[in-house]
Amino acid sequence: MALSFFNVWTGLHVQDGAVTDQRPKYQGLTHAFKTIYRQDGILGLYRGSSANVVGAGLSWGFYFFFYNAFKFQAQDGDLKRQLSPLMHMLLASCAGVLTLSLTNPIWVIKTRLCLPDTESVPSHMRYKGLR
Template sequence: MNYSLFSPILSTIQYHQFIAGLFGGIISPIRGLQGLYGGVTSNVVGNGISLGLYLFIYNTIIVLNNDQDKIKNLTFYYRTIYSTTAGLLTIILTNPMWVIKTRMCLQYSNNKTAITYNNMFDAFRKTYQSEGITAFYKGLTPGLVGIFHGTIQFSSYEQMKSFYVNPFHTTYFLTSVVFTFSALSKFIAATSTYPIQVICTRLQDQHQNYNGVLDVIKKTYKRKGISGFFKGVVPALYRVIPASCITFVFYEFILYELKHGII
């Protein structure tokens, strides 16, 4: 089962909880079952490109700045620097895709004058025509702060691996170990940076008008208090933790095979 095809349902529920939190109600289903798959294409493409870019940049930086011996003994400090740099470049390059994904998920308005999108390419075209190129970088400022999500996840994941390697003297990781480390690191990263994601999503929502990050924070806190910054966190965790586990299992498998010259 391709988890990316299921995760848009949880993404849509998660984003709808964000918006429902603003108005104190639940957004009624107006698009049926199809609405649960809003943004499926941009979600699959966005996740693939983002993770692929992140891992490529992260590993490229490590290889270019260290010899083989140093790579085996990277400190937590350098892991943090490398993962932050990779996250920064990835967010800048992929922000337009996440704007489109958010807007595809949040097509809930009954207003006949509201812009509707037929598919990902239609969303790109209409967004550019109505708002220009700057629309694709809405939410970028809090998104740049959100690079710490990747930093926290990768740094903690690599640190857990180091704690495992030292006593067991092995570079081979059982699937259960990878699942555990990836789930824990993703949980820590997702929960600690979740308010930033809420702010980004609300800035990117085509149905709302905010005067920047501070305006979002002020209005969200005024309406729902601290809990408003954690709306949708449960479906978000159900979405990202299994995806992270599956991704890291394949990531570690491919790394192991490449290092041993099998593939």
């Protein structure tokens, strides 16, 4: 259910109110759930889930890898050496920025997968999955 909530949330965020936009206009979270379910069924609520799973897995993996590498380097290889809270924040921030830089394309793909198809987009150009 959490994945479907984020898909609906993404749909709500991309609404810009443009008159030419053929995407459905959602009046809130409940309306978005109902509209997506009516149009695409239960699977519509899980559009973009594959990118979400890949993105989350890679993001956490990269984050912990980089954080531990930065921490090891800051400790000069001495795992018993204590670091200050400020140093932990700095290292975590660096790991986060690097992780975000590497995984941003996955989140762009996820957002596009979550968007409803419009009739103006030819069927051969519609996103069908992560690949």
